[in-house]
Amino acid sequence: MAHLIDRRLNDRGKSAVNRERFLRRYKRHVQEAVRKMIGERKLSDLERGGEVRVPRKDVAQPSFGFGGGGDRERVLPGNREYSTGDRIPRDDGAAGGSRGREGGEGDAQDDFVFSLSREEFLQIFFDDLALPRLARTEFGQVQGARSIRAGFTRTGAAANLAVVRTMREALARRIALGGALAGERAALEDALAAASAAGDVGAAAELDERLRRVDRRRRSIAFLADPDLRFRHRVPRPEPIARAVMFCLMDVSASMDEEKKDLAKRFFSLLYLFLTRKYGEVDLVFIRHTDDADEVDEDTFFHDTRSGGTIVYSALALADEIRSARYASGWNVYAAQASDGDAFGADPARSARFLHERLLPFVRYYTYLELAPAGADARPSSLWAEYERLVGAAQGRFAMRRAGAREEIYPVFRELFRKETSA
Secondary structure, eight states, rough: OOOOOOOOOOEEEEEEEEHHHHHHTHHHHHHHHHHHHHHHHOGTTTSSEEEEEEHHHHHHOOOOOOOSSSSOOOOOOOSSSSTTOOOOOOHHHHHHHHHHHHTTTTTTHEEEEEEEOHHHHHHHHHHTTTTTTTOOOOOOEEEEEEEEEEEESSSSSGGGGGGHHHHHHHHHHHHHHHHHHHHHHHHHHHHHHHHHTOOOHHHHHHHHHHHHHHHHHHHHHHHSSSOOOOOEEEEEEEEEEEEEEEEEEEEOOHHHHHOHHHHHHHHHHHHHHHHHOOOOOEEEEEEESSSSEEEEOHHHHOOOOOOOOOOOHHHHHHHHHHHHHHHHEEEEEEEEEEEEEEOOTTTHHHHHHHHIIIIGGGGGGGEEEEEEEOOOOOOOOOHHHHHTTTTHHHHSEEEEEOOSSSHHHHHHHHHTOOOOOOO
């Protein structure tokens, strides 16, 4: 008994084509649902897929139905209360909730639930965003290989059988073997005709037997033989992978409370998630600072507390030192800085000058997020005032925004990385 195993990507009950068509048709509804999920989802669950709800009235399709007129007879199974001719009392809707739900009350009936995979969720999440000055010109060491075509081979898996090439080889073999036998058969036919005309019965019988053997040999030529088989051959070819490094700089002085650190973490996570979709390998460097800076791991970066003043220059100098030592070549450098803007004395001007002269020439994009309410009445910090002078001179490498609440992080992120539309 034969057993068929369906290994297709679009197996029973699934259709990638229909999913793509649905996402294109209801793109606006799915985007709104995804943005709503972002506000309700924890940071650790940000990149996973999920279920989105689309109003059923928006996905409703026209259909034909029976009219209300005419005489009909219905057989309802399980009826033990009524018989033919009984009048069924009208339901006033006061008792029971099943009919109300059937009429469209409740989310289960009004909303169409559609499950998004992780890739589909991220595609919609970052659909209209782009990295400014995106480049993959910096390649690191070979990390993987891509399978490429390398001709044909005589052995291989059945799934890689090249049918056209195999049939071509089989046809060539049959022509080559059958051509010689065809020439031999033609010569024997001429000799047989001559012997029959001369009346030589013995020679004619021998030639006829030889002719039969040639015919048997021609019929024994296989239509398809093992030497004819050709399989598509693939070999791995090493390829360089575009790499990026993301520097996370954050002020951890006493003025940076846990709420501000949480906002910074959300912004850093969005940027890291975005970079992983654009580059094959993304490295992270966490630099925290008060009056001095040090490189730490992620847990220490977000949760450990320190006391001291605020000197931004120390973090920028350490970032430039690490970049020169570990990421001087073969890396696309991105940096994100989060601070409440507090700095001592001449440190803002010194930091802005160092950033402009030493860091910005080597980075693809540098973002500064000031954790303060964004509004017209917000008083600009000294660091913000100094950084603001770099926006025009940085030639698109530097951008700065304010955020003071969780719901502002995602709009600020989209504003920073929105695709530039050509006029």
